[in-house]
Amino acid sequence: MSAHFDLVVVGAGPAGIAAAIAAARAGRSVALVDDNPAPGGQIWRHGAHLPAAARKWLVELQASSVVPFYGWRVIDHPAARLIRAESGADCTDLQYDRLILATGARERFLPFPGWTLPNVLGAGGLDAMVRGGLPIAGKRVVVAGTGPLLFAVAGHLAARGAKILAICEQAQLGHLASFARCLLSDPAKLFQGAGYMLAARGARLHTGCWPVAAAGTTQLESVTLCQGSRKWTVACDYLACGFHLAPNTELAQLLGCRTAYGFVVTDDLQRTSVTDVFCAGEPTGIGGVELALIEGQIAGLAAAGKLRDAQSLVPRRQRKLGFVAALRESCTLNPSLRNLADEDTIVCRCEDVRHAALRGRASWRDAKLHTRCGMGPCQGRICGVATEFLFAWHADSVRPPVLPAMVSSLASPGPTRNQPASLSAETAISAHSKETP
Amino acid sequence: MSEVWDVVVAGAGIVGAACAAECAGLGLRTAVVEAAEIGGGATAAGMGHIVVMDDSPAQMALTHYSQTLWHALSPHLGPAVEYESCGTLWVAVDDQEMDEVRRKHRVYASAGITTEILDSHSLAEAEPHLRQPLAGALLVPSDGVLYPPCAAACLMEQAQHNGARLYAPRRVVFARAGTARLDDGTELHAAHIVLAGGADTVQLLPELPIRGRKGHLVITDRYPGMVRHQLVELGYLKSAHSVTTDSVAFNVQPRRTGQILIGSSRQYGAEDSAVDHEILAAMIDRTRWYLPDAGSLSAIRVWTGFRAATPDKLPLIGPWPGDETLILATGHEGLGITTSLATARLVADHLLGRKPKISIEPYLPERFSRSLAHA
Numbered sequence: 001m002s003a004h005f006d007l008v009v010v011g012a013g014p015a016g017i018a019a020a021i022a023a024a025r026a027g028r029s030v031a032l033v034d035d036n037p038a039p040g041g042q043i044w045r046h047g048a049h050l051p052a053a054a055r056k057w058l059v060e061l062q063a064s065s066v067v068p069f070y071g072w073r074v075i076d077h078p079a080a081r082l083i084r085a086e087s088g089a090d091c092t093d094l095q096y097d098r099l100i101l102a103t104g105a106r107e108r109f110l111p112f113p114g115w116t117l118p119n120v121l122g123a124g125g126l127d128a129m130v131r132g133g134l135p136i137a138g139k140r141v142v143v144a145g146t147g148p149l150l151f152a153v154a155g156h157l158a159a160r161g162a163k164i165l166a167i168c169e170q171a172q173l174g175h176l177a178s179f180a181r182c183l184l185s186d187p188a189k190l191f192q193g194a195g196y197m198l199a200a201r202g203a204r205l206h207t208g209c210w211p212v213a214a215a216g217t218t219q220l221e222s223v224t225l226c227q228g229s230r231k232w233t234v235a236c237d238y239l240a241c242g243f244h245l246a247p248n249t250e251l252a253q254l255l256g257c258r259t260a261y262g263f264v265v266t267d268d269l270q271r272t273s274v275t276d277v278f279c280a281g282e283p284t285g286i287g288g289v290e291l292a293l294i295e296g297q298i299a300g301l302a303a304a305g306k307l308r309d310a311q312s313l314v315p316r317r318q319r320k321l322g323f324v325a326a327l328r329e330s331c332t333l334n335p336s337l338r339n340l341a342d343e344d345t346i347v348c349r350c351e352d353v354r355h356a357a358l359r360g361r362a363s364w365r366d367a368k369l370h371t372r373c374g375m376g377p378c379q380g381r382i383c384g385v386a387t388e389f390l391f392a393w394h395a396d397s398v399r400p401p402v403l404p405a406m407v408s409s410l411a412s413p414g415p416t417r418n419q420p421a422s423l424s425a426e427t428a429i430s431a432h433s434k435e436t437p
Numbered sequence: 438m439s440e441v442w443d444v445v446v447a448g449a450g451i452v453g454a455a456c457a458a459e460c461a462g463l464g465l466r467t468a469v470v471e472a473a474e475i476g477g478g479a480t481a482a483g484m485g486h487i488v489v490m491d492d493s494p495a496q497m498a499l500t501h502y503s504q505t506l507w508h509a510l511s512p513h514l515g516p517a518v519e520y521e522s523c524g525t526l527w528v529a530v531d532d533q534e535m536d537e538v539r540r541k542h543r544v545y546a547s548a549g550i551t552t553e554i555l556d557s558h559s560l561a562e563a564e565p566h567l568r569q570p571l572a573g574a575l576l577v578p579s580d581g582v583l584y585p586p587c588a589a590a591c592l593m594e595q596a597q598h599n600g601a602r603l604y605a606p607r608r609v610v611f612a613r614a615g616t617a618r619l620d621d622g623t624e625l626h627a628a629h630i631v632l633a634g635g636a637d638t639v640q641l642l643p644e645l646p647i648r649g650r651k652g653h654l655v656i657t658d659r660y661p662g663m664v665r666h667q668l669v670e671l672g673y674l675k676s677a678h679s680v681t682t683d684s685v686a687f688n689v690q691p692r693r694t695g696q697i698l699i700g701s702s703r704q705y706g707a708e709d710s711a712v713d714h715e716i717l718a719a720m721i722d723r724t725r726w727y728l729p730d731a732g733s734l735s736a737i738r739v740w741t742g743f744r745a746a747t748p749d750k751l752p753l754i755g756p757w758p759g760d761e762t763l764i765l766a767t768g769h770e771g772l773g774i775t776t777s778l779a780t781a782r783l784v785a786d787h788l789l790g791r792k793p794k795i796s797i798e799p800y801l802p803e804r805f806s807r808s809l810a811h812a
Contacts, residue, residue: 409736
C-alpha cells in the first residue's frame, strides 16, 4: 500500500492538528499520522475532560479534509519524500511533497532506588491511565519531579477523587518565582495554572524536594522524600514522577534535520535544515500547548505555500518564547539528583543494566556496546534521556527503524512478498533497479 | 613524549585485542592504541560467529586452528561474552545443494571435524521454523557464536592484566621504522608495530590491497528457542566469494539473549554507512524465503559495518615487505572474530621466531608484493 499527499504531518497533538488544519484549509491534501488511536496527543488525550479550546480544534479537525492515519506509527524513511508507517500487521508508505514533524515530547525519568516498582509511574503516564479508566478515587498519590506538568496531573487526579499527598517540585522556590512572573505576563497560562492549583487543593507543595527511594514488596507501598537535610517517608498507592520533558527528535534526526542542544533547529517559518521538512511544537523547544498551536499553524501555512499568512503569525510565536526560556530555567535539574541512584539501581529497564555497570564508561556508545544499556525495545528513549543528565553522554546517530518494526516492514510495505530470493546462489542487486529478485 | 615498548598494537578491535592479549601474556611489553571504543568498529558491527569455513585450504586451516583456540578459551570468557556453542546448519534447498552437503562433510572429516548430514525430516525437526520442505543440511556442532564487543573487551582486560597499556582514545597517525606517532604527538617506539585497524589500516598504509565491504544486520526482540543453530544457506560461500557483485545471503543466529541476528549483505564501493534500503529489502526477502515466520518478528535495530576485504579472501598476517617492523594483522573480512586468536598466535610466533602450528605462508602480505612494490 502506498499513497501520495501534498503534506504529511507526523504527530496529532496540538501542533500537528493545527498544522494539518491550516494546510487543508489552504487546499492541500493532508495526511495526519499518529500512533495513538485518536487525535489529541499526550495533552489532549482521548477520554479527557478537555478544555473548550481543545474541543474546538478537534471538532474542526473532524470537519476538515485531513486524512487520518490514527493508530499508525512511523518507523522509517526508506527513500526520498517517503515515510513508512505500521499499524498492527499492516505497513504503508506515505509519499509527500512536504513533511511536518510534530512528534511532541516524552517524560524524563531519573532512576532512584525502587523506581522500577509497580505503581511508580510517569506523571503523564498515570494521568493517561486514569483517562483510560484506571480507578483513582480514594487512592493516595505522591506527585514528584519538576515542571508545570506535575500541577496539571495533580489537578486532574484530584478532580477524579485521588488523594494527592504531596507535590514535590525539585526546583527551589526562587526558580519557581521567576516562572510565576512569566505566567503573570500570560493570563491564559496563569488561569490554567491557578485552575490546577485549585483542583489540587489540599495537596501540599514542597519545593526543593524529591523522592530518594520507593519501597514495597510486590508493588509500591511508600516513598521516602527529601528536602534539604529533612527526610521522611509517606505511605502511598502511586508515585507519579516526571522530571520535565524530553523532545522526540528521533524521526527528525533520521531525516537528517540539524539539531542543537537536543532540539530541532528551525527558522521563523518552522523550516528545518532539510528541504521541505518542517517541525513544530515540543521538538523545537518545550513550550506548551499555546506555542505548539501557533507553531503548527505557521508550519502548516508555510508548507502549503502561504508564506505571508505564516509570517503574520511569527510575532505571536516570538511573544511566547519567553515562556520557553522561563520553563527551561525553572526545570533545570538540581545536580544532587545525579546521586539518587545507588549501584544496584537499574538504569536501563529493557536490558536490566544497573548503575554500577555504567559508572566509568566513556560514552553512550561505550555503555551500549559493553553493557547493552539502551539496546532494548525502547531503543534508549528512557535510559538515554536519564544518562544524558547522569553522565553527560549524548546519544549516537539514529538508525532505522525509529521504533521497533516488523522485520517484513524493513523490506517492503504491503502484504507478504514470499517470492524468492531466487534459488541461485547470489541475489544480485542492480544499482538502478527498484526490483528485487 | 616518547616511550619504548616491545610491541605497539594499533587498534583494539577483536584482532588487536587478541594480539595484545597474546603478546602481553608472553611477557612482551605491549602498548595498545585505540581511537574509539574497545571492539567498537567492524568488531561491533559483525555477527560474531566462531565457524570453520572451507572456502580454501588456507581459510580452513586458519578458521579451524582458531576455533580450537576459542574452545580452549571459552571456559574463561565471562558471561558478558555470551559464548554459545550452538553449531551451524548449512541449509540445502535441493539435490544439487545436498551434493555440496556431502562434499563438505568429506572435507570437514578430512580435517578431523565431525559433522552430521541431516535429511529433510531431521532438518525440519531441528529447526521447525525453517521453510518446509528443504532438502537437508550439514550440521557442524563445533561452531558457536559470541558477542564480539565484550569478547574484545575481555581479551583487552587480559592484556592489561598482564601489563599492557591502553592508549585511548588515541589514534596512530603514522607508523614506520619502529615508531608509532599518535594524534596527540606521543611517539611510541617498539621493535614491532602490529597494524590491526581493520579496513582503516589503509589510512596508515594506503597501498594495502584492502577495501571496505559493507554489510547490513538486523537484530530482533527476544524469541528464545525460535532458532536453535546458526543457519546459513549453502549459497553463502558463493555469495561471500564474489568480489564484484553486491549480494545477500541467508544467515541468522540465535543469541544468548533470545534475540535473533539476521544477515547478511555484501557490497563493494559503498562508502556511506547509511542503511541501503534496497539491499536491506533483498536481505529480508531472502531471510523470509528460508524462515517464513521471520517477517512478523519485531526488529529493534538495523546497522551497517565495513569488513576489511582482500582480493584473495585471505587475511594479511605477518611483516609488511616495505618495512619489516610493521606487522600486519588485518584483512579478515567476515571472519575476524573467528580468526582473531589464530592471527594473534601467528603474530606472536613471528615476533618470537617460534615455529607456528600452521603455516603462516598463505597469509603473508608479501603475496601481494608486486602491487606493494609500487608503494
